[in-house]
Amino acid sequence: MDRENDIPVFAQGLARIKLALRTSCFSASKRQHSGALSDTLQHWDDQYLRSDSPMAGHTRSLAEFGYTTSPVEVAGADQLTAIAQIKGLFSEQGLIALRRACCQLEGASATSHWIISKRTRAATELSTFIREMMNSRAFLLAVSKIAGVPLLPHPLINARSQVNYFYPPETPDEKAQIGMWHTDGTSFVLNILLSDPSEYEGGEFVYFEGPIEQFDTQNFAGRLRKSAVKASGDAVYIYGSRVYHGVRAVTAGRRMSLVLSFHCPYTQEDVNKFWHLASDDGVLATLRPWLRLKRNLRMSPGEQYRALGIETITFAEATGGRNRLTGMGRE
Ligand SMILES: O=C(O)CCC(=O)C(=O)O
Ligand SMILES: [Fe+2]
Known part of the structure; x- marks a missing residue:
């Protein structure tokens, strides 16, 4: 790695709980533009996924990260993808449409000093295109194959989707926009880059290739990595709650x-920690959706898929009946 650590670590443990309580008293973020956002009602089309399988570049399982036990009972640490750098998920037209949808949501973005400086949460509620993409069985199957387990959109809408916008500081004393070192409140997370290298400088996605217990910014022990994902439309999939990244x-x-x-x-063990979410959205705003989530998690997998009008994705489909990420090109 070329540089020492240059990004701070977001609060963990007790400090995070304190933040959550503060968030519930004061507004966590400022909306920059108010007023209704126009949704162009552009529709998703499964043809926007490339017909050939996406290419998985650098890929590691949780076992390869050094986790000896799996966080979920339905799959082993060796079956769960910790990180995969993905190319070629979207067709050219699909990428143009997705970029357009995300650009439009900037009008609804808010800035804060939290993990990510500027972002629009609940993108699926604001954009027809992103909602339809997230509910497309073909899209879900593609992501399930990358993850190693069958997936659905996350039941908590604020955690389900967000668009991040990073800019350089405008004045010398303004803070640079970064993604602090953090783990996500959710586990199965796809980070899709939507800018080309020619559009910005800096902004590398970095992660620690080891278990979170060993994460130490004073000593990365040679395991600080920079993602090779560069082009617009490339993505970094991570097991977000177990991979430190920024x-x-x-x-x-x-x-x-x-x-x-x-x-x-297929698992009740949604690791989504209440306090993690509450530090983003505030205690009161989190309580009701969180209780709903706990109820949802008691439904059978078939019921959960049916509730969304999606035919069940099976383990055999997600794994191709074979090993993790086989059937998907590797670089
Ligand atoms: O912008 C990115 O590539 C990743 C941001 C991130 O880690 C997050 O939103 O949780
Ligand atoms: Fe993240």
Whole structure:
């Protein structure tokens, strides 16, 4: 790695709980533009997925990260993908449409000093295109194959989708926009980069290739990695709750990304920690959706898929009946 650590770590443990309580008293973020956002009602089409399988570049399982036990009972640590760098998920037309949808949502973005400086949460509620994409069985199957388990859109809408916008500081004393070192509140997370290298400088996606217990910014022990994902439409899939990651400061231009969270309906162990979410949205705003989530998780996988009008995705489909990520090209 070329540089020492240059991004701070977001609060963990007790400090995070304190943040959550503060968030519930004061507004966590400022909306920059108010008023209704126009949804162009552009529709998703499964043809926007490339017909050939996406290419998985650098790929590691949770076992390869050093986890000896799996966080979910339905799949082993060796079957769960910790990180996969993905190319060629979308067709050219699909990428143009997705970028357009995410650009439109910038009008609804809010800035804060939390993990990500500027973002629009609940993108699936604001954009027909992103909602339809997230509910497309073909899209879900593609992501399930990357993850190693069958997936559904995450039941919590605020955690389900967000668009991040990173800009350089406008004045010398303004803070650079970064993604602090953090783990996600959700586990199955697809980070889709939507800017080309020519559009910005800096903004590398970095992660620690080891278990979270060993994460130490004073000593990365040679396991600080920079994702090779560069082109617009490329994606980094991570097991978000077990992989420390961040985004370095953007020093010029604009970097946009869409972060999608999924849920595996075959396990009750959704690791989504209440306090993690509450530190983003505030205690009161989190309580009701969180209780609903707990109820949802008691439904059978078939019921959870049916509730969304999606034919069940089976383990055999997600794994191709074979090993993790086989049937998908590797670089
Ligand atoms: O912008 C990215 O590539 C990743 C951002 C991220 O880690 C997050 O939104 O949780
Ligand atoms: Fe993240």
